Amino acid sequence: MTAPFDLTDDSVVVIIGTGAGGGVLANELAQKGVSVVSLEAGARHYPSDFINDEWDSFGQLAWLDPRTTSGDWRVAKDFSGLPAWIVKSVGGTTQHWAGASLRFQDHEWKTATTYGNVQGASLLDWPIDAVEMDPWYTKAEDKLQVTRTGDRPGLPGNNNYLVFEKGAKALGYEQVHTGRMAIASKDDSDRTMCQQTGFCFQGCKWGAKWSAGYHDIEEGEATGNLEVRSECHAARILHDDSGKVTGVEYFDNDGNLQMQKARIVCVAGNSFESPRILLNSASSMFPDGLANSSGQVGRNYMRHMTGSVYGVFDQPVKMWRGTTMAGIIQDESRHDPSRGFVGGYELETLSLGLPFMAAFLDPGAWGREFTTALDSYENMAGMWIVGEDMPQETNRVTLNHDVKDQWGLPVVNVHFDDHPNDIAMRNHAYQQGQAVYEAVGATRTFPTPPYPSTHNLGTNRMSELAQDGVVNKWGQTHDIENLFVSDGSQFTTGAAENPTLTIVALAIRQADHIAREMSAGNL
């Protein structure tokens, strides 16, 4: 049912990327009868292809094209060529994501107003708010079949959760449950119920977890209006003399340069690749890159304030059994400056297998202090910290002209320095996370540094005024009316919550807008 569109067909919407933003947008437009060509750098991977093995799966799914790093974040030292753990596949990082699906809190749409002046931070209110987003969030929750929304029950708690919950309650935390997860919690839906297999990060072999790759893309293709060209790497967006975009140059799966004409182009390659293609599309008319009259393309890169806490107990936990991230403490997600920082954070259960634990528990560490921790692997429980980090203009994705990818295109350099607010929040979260485990009798706890980023946000941020950002409240670029940004790079600020649900809600809303404007003849 794949619709083959001609390269010269200039009536199509071309979407770059098929993840939470691009994949959903493609399906939503196709459902409305809009012709869509999706360009995806990765290959098709279905649940049966996924591998229950951390390194083998990483080799299968991770985006491993070269990137460079700078800044004071520890990732730049420990994983200098791997700033992000994200996916190159049809479905993008929704193949890998844990499934945590949380709405922003109301105040998180208006952080400049709520938090006031934070020195060194480029806080800005979103041009949209909780009331505007409420119906789109509901559509997103229904699409993803998020547990604890609608009439969907929560997932059962696994061993890792039961330890976490007991510690949380001992500390007096009240908002503790198995999360709002895009993972089927009952068998009467059209998905297989979660079989508590673990390996959520490696792609769900049961298809119990929502992924754009095997849900939205397949639904869109079934309409006959969507053509997905996989293993096609978008290189450059072209424009005409009037400054409107006209098509996308890409390297096809044989490595040949092709050009697909377009009525509208939507960029959804994540917060590294989206600004990269805008910058790599510089022309004599747009010498600083497309949609960059503000100079904001690539700026305000956010990655969430993260970290992990692992605890060792005197008896087995076997944390790897069951859903990887079905557990949350939300009490610390509030904005409460009395804790010494603005914004808040969530604590979520997390486990790594032995191979990744060895790589990520304390990268670079060796000797008995490190290995005795792994000796207790079976007795470990784990949690992840995810909190709002401060946008900073100097945290930035730029082109590194000294390093080229396999297509000869300049790669991105990712520069990140922690803001003092990020550090204060992380230290608070480490203390609370360690206290959770100590309350259940942990004999040893580990405040583990951030992994390569999976939540990559900002870099094409949404703003009311053209001078403050790259896109308007529809994700439409301020500079070019038929060029849109459709992924997490449009985030004005990051909030404390895992971003996928918000990316999906924004994509559904954007599809509605684009289809309406096309019908009205405005696009």
Added chain:
Amino acid sequence: MLSDTKGPKGLSRRDLLKRATAAGTTFVVGTGFMAASNAAWAVETVALKPETMATLVQMARDIYPHDTVGDEYYAVAVKGYDTAEAAEGIEAGVAALDAAAKGKGYDSYLSMGWERDRVDLLRAMEDSAFFQQIRGGLVTGLYNQKAVWPIFGYEGASFEFGGYIDRGFNDINWL
């Protein structure tokens, strides 16, 4: 290349032990061959000197010491360096390690009896390219061996067993 108790080319276990020279808990046996002191496992070397391989195994254990993990797993973890391509750099690195040991009054790295003395030596060179090559390689070379996982209690893939929904995902009994 792990083989079992019988050495290659018809070398009997007894011959093997007779020709062994002590090297920590492993023995370097003649040319291109090293074996465990109990002859429970053996590894042939192709490009590296057997003494070099024995030193690498000890160094690997000193970097990531797990007392319940046998030498054979460390040997597998460093066996990848036994190639014509890698040998020159590895021999030079081990020679530097032995030179450092001599500077402390020992015959060689392997002749240093206490782990803490060997670790002190490694700490002093932990920023070197050689140390980082060996340490970095071990992160996957050691911990990504499926045969090692059960020693840590890690169960690996579960999909083919139907996940843990009926196999103890919530069986914790001590809370």
